[in-house]
Amino acid sequence: MSTEAYSTADKIDAQLPQLQCQRCGYPSCRQFAEAVSDGDAPGNRCDPGGIRVLNLLNSIVGQTHQALDQNFDSPLLPTxxxxxxxxxxxxxxxxxxxxxxxxxxxxxxxxxxxxxxxxxxxxxxxxxxxxxxxxxxFQKKETSTFQRSLTTQSSHHRLNFERWQRRTEPTPIERTYSNEASLREEIARSVARVRVKRSKLNQEHPPRERGAA
Ligand code: SF4
Ligand code: SF4
Known part of the structure; x- marks a missing residue:
């Protein structure tokens, strides 16, 4: 992805409600932003954002959608x-x-x-x-009250989502050994390596020499 495309994704992401609701068909607002920026998704699929977000995305990516895709357009949404x-x-x-x-x-x-x-x-x-x-x-999503609540809460939701992502991210060792079986195998190999080292040490320097009782 080019630096310029990334910057466009940032601009789009900044306008999205950050509900992380997947109603656009993407796992997160960020991934939808990247898809729109890359031209892989049209900008008329953020259901909660309605016409307000549609217009903002039109101006960022130069699209001319007049309405949300009807498959991504619920008149009422829960709060x-x-x-x-x-x-x-x-x-x-x-x-x-x-x-x-x-x-x-x-x-x-x-x-x-x-x-x-x-x-x-x-x-x-x-x-x-x-x-x-x-x-x-349930509220009508195109009302100014509903849309205002999205804009005032988006930073809070983004922060909570990022915190949740960090908490559920695999640790470096989990990333290296992506399943439990391979992690167990690596642990078994480490234990075997330690045993070999210990036995070599015992042969070269018997425990009595090292002050053992
Ligand atoms: S508690 Fe709220 S934010 Fe969490 S999954 Fe349910 S609807 Fe979504
Ligand atoms: S539908 Fe809108 S608010 Fe929901 S995840 Fe997609 S971009 Fe975010």
């Missing part, structure tokens, strides 16, 4: 979700699905949503095995 705590079985699947760490709870303990952090992306809904999460407070 939060609620977990019916009496029905929650504490499975933690929603915690793992949430891109901004807006759900608190632990295994076998009921979970609850931090409403100020929730982007209403609805990604936790399909993973709940007992259907105890519901979207709430």
């Amino acid at each position: 939060g979700v609620v977990i019916r705590e009496s029905e929650c079985i504490g499975c933690t699947l929603c915690i793992q699905a949430c891109p901004v760490a807006a759900i608190i709870g632990a295994g076998k303990l009921m979970h609850t949503v931090i409403s100020t952090d929730c982007t209403a992306c609805e990604l936790c809904l399909p993973v709940c095995p007992v259907n105890c999460i519901s979207p709430i407070n």
